[in-house]
Structure formats: structure tokens, C-alpha cells
């Protein structure tokens with residue numbers, strides 16, 4: 001194994017990705033199709049490999065956050081629709097057309113600036129129905145309708161889609177349910193008023209929305225996190241059967257036996273309460289292993305849990321292997337994934353640091369090579 005790969009690597013299981021894609025497809029209503037959200041390097045999984053795999057599984061719509069992400073996919077041979085869901089500088093208009101990339105319209109002013117460039121950019125109008133982020137003000141249906149029709153009639157931009165984004169579809173409480181239904185109702189009202197435009201793409205559901213609120217509204221769903229086998233939240237809204245796509249592996253670089261009362265790592269936040277055996281792991285916060293896991297996280301070695309002791313360093317960390325006496329230098333270490341009967345998921349790690357699984361996988365840095373398994 002390549003030295004750099006052995007040090008710390010993210011294994012990306014493309015069979016599990018395809019499996020999760022199948023679960024999304026099975027949650028679709030009649031006439032709907034999925035747009036795979038592959039922004040942020042496919043949530044840290046590697047956008048080109050992920051998009052190619054999904055393309056071979058039949059997916060022909062992809063969503064990204066930036067022009068650079070879209071261009072990379074196009075250049076890698078992704079042939080379907082590619083939609084940039086957020087801001088792109090308007091002076092990219094020509095390149096958007098040349099690469100056949102669609103752009104979200106963030107508001108009326110942005111649409112004007114883009115149209116003024118004079119290129120027939122394919123666009124989807126964003127409508128803000130309650131996220132309070134991008135989009136036309138969805139509480140004013142008349143104004144939304146007027147703006148969208150005016151750009152459609154003007155004929156410079158090719159307005160092909162209408163979409164909104166749900167803020168709380170993953171939350172289980174009643175107020176969130178009511179809020180989400182309010183967003184969907186607002187979107188449906190506008191979509192119906194614009195039905196005569198026959199926009200090819202109408203979409204409002206993210207992963208949580210697809211599994212919890214799919215009453216057939218829209219003909220596209222935007223699925224991100226569930227493709228990677230991670231729940232949108234702590235509940236089981238995606239039903240059973242999602243399989244984690246990323247496993248993160250490292251290695252024991254050294255074992256040290258230390259006495260009682262020994263200070264471990266920066267700031268001496270851990271003092272050994274008894275003689276202990278520690279393993280040094282060559283992965284640290286510069287690899288994306290969150291420093292908040294200091295004295296809190298754990299890894300898996302030989303099917304056992306080994307708690308992190310002391311502060312996570314930039315490139316290394318120490319774990320307690322006192323209770324894993326057969327552990328040896330060069331043993332594989334699981335940071336995320338399965339080892340024997342035990343597992344650590346991105347969501348488990350997220351709970352320890354007060355964040356969400358999304359951020360855990362996005363944070364695995366570019367220093368960690370992605371190794372693809374399950375390719376055909």
C-alpha cells in the first residue's frame with residue numbers, strides 16, 4: 001500500500017453509494033427523478049468518482065455549489081444536467097453556456113445582471129418559502145409570478161426550473177412539521193400559477209423532505225446526505241438500509257508504555273491516572289479529525305474501542321490501548337467505519353462534537369487520499 005495512503009485514508013465504497021441511490025429512487029413519486037447533490041467534493045467523498053458512479057446507475061441530474069465544481073464534473077465527462085445551486089459571478093455567463101451548466105437565479109437583481117451579459121444561460125429560479133436564504137420572496141406570490149414571467153418573456157435567459165429549499169424537514173417536532181408544510185404549500189401555489197410555462201424542472205425536496213414529505217410535489221428531488229449513507233439528522237427518517245459510503249482508516253505508528261501521572265499531548269489536559277499503554281495515530285486536525293474530539297473521541301482497533309487521550313494535534317493523536325494488549329504498531333485503526341462488531345458513524349462523531357454528520361465528512365481534508373472500492 002502507498003505510504004501516504006496507509007497513513008490516513010478515506011475508503012469510499014461505491015457499491016454502497018449505488019445502494020443508497022436505489023433507496024432514494026424507491027422513495028420517488030410517479031414522474032419524479034433524483035438530482036444527486038455532489039457539492040463540496042460530494043460531501044468529501046470525491047465528486048468525480050461519485051458522479052461517474054451515479055451516472056452509470058442512471059442518474060442524469062447533478063447539483064453543486066460553485067462554478068468550479070460544475071466545470072470539473074463537465075470536464076470529467078458528466079453529461080447530464082448540472083445545476084449550480086448558489087452564487088456564481090455573472091461574468092461567467094459565457095462559460096456557463098459553453099459548458100451547458102445551469103445556474104440558480106438568486107433574486108430578480110441577480111437575474112437582471114446575468115441576463116445583461118447577453119448569453120442564453122439555462123436557469124432555475126430560486127424561491128424563498130421560509131429558509132431565509134436565496135430566492136424570490138415566496139410570501140408574495142404575485143411578485144414572484146411577475147418576475148419569473150418577465151424573465152421568461154424577455155428571452156435572454158433560458159428559465160427551465162423553479163425550486164425552493166426546506167429549512168426544517170429533518171426535524172421531528174410538530175412546529176417544524178407545520179413550518180415545512182407551510183413552505184410546501186407556498187411553493188405549490190406558485191408552481192400551479194406558473195403551470196402554463198411548463199418549466200421542465202420543479203423541485204423542493206432535500207433528503208429529509210424526500211423521505212418525510214414526498215407527496216409528489218415537483219418532478220425532481222435533490223438528494224444529498226442520504227446518498228452518502230448518513231441520516232439528515234439523529235432520527236431515522238431515511239428508513240432502514242442506508243449504508244455508510246465513507247470509512248476513515250489510519251494506522252498505529254508507535255506504541256508507548258507510560259507510568260502513572262504522565263502528561264499527554266499539548267497543554268497536559270490528560271494525566272495518566274495509572275500506568276497505561278498508548279498508541280500514536282498519524283491523523284490529526286489538519287486531516288479533518290476535529291480537535292473537539294480531544295479527550296472525547298474514540299477509535300477502533302482490533303475490534304475494541306480506544307479512547308482519545310489528550311489534545312488532538314495537527315497531524316497526530318494519542319489513544320488509550322491499555323485494554324487492547326494485543327494491539328501492535330502497524331495495526332489498522334478505524335476512525336469512521338466498522339471494525340468487527342463495533343462501528344463509529346459520522347453521526348456518532350458529530351454527536352460528540354455538537355455538529356452534524358454532514359460537517360464531519362466534509363471536513364476530511366484533501367491531505368487524506370480517497371481510495372475507491374466497489375468499482376465495477
Ligand SMILES: *Cc1c(COP(=O)(O)O)cnc(C)c1O
Pocket residue numbers: 037039085165205206207208222223224225226232
Ligand atoms: C445541499 C443542498 C441539498 C441537499 O441537502 P441534503 O440534506 O444533503 O439532502 C438540496 N438542496 C439545496 C439547495 C442544497 O443546498
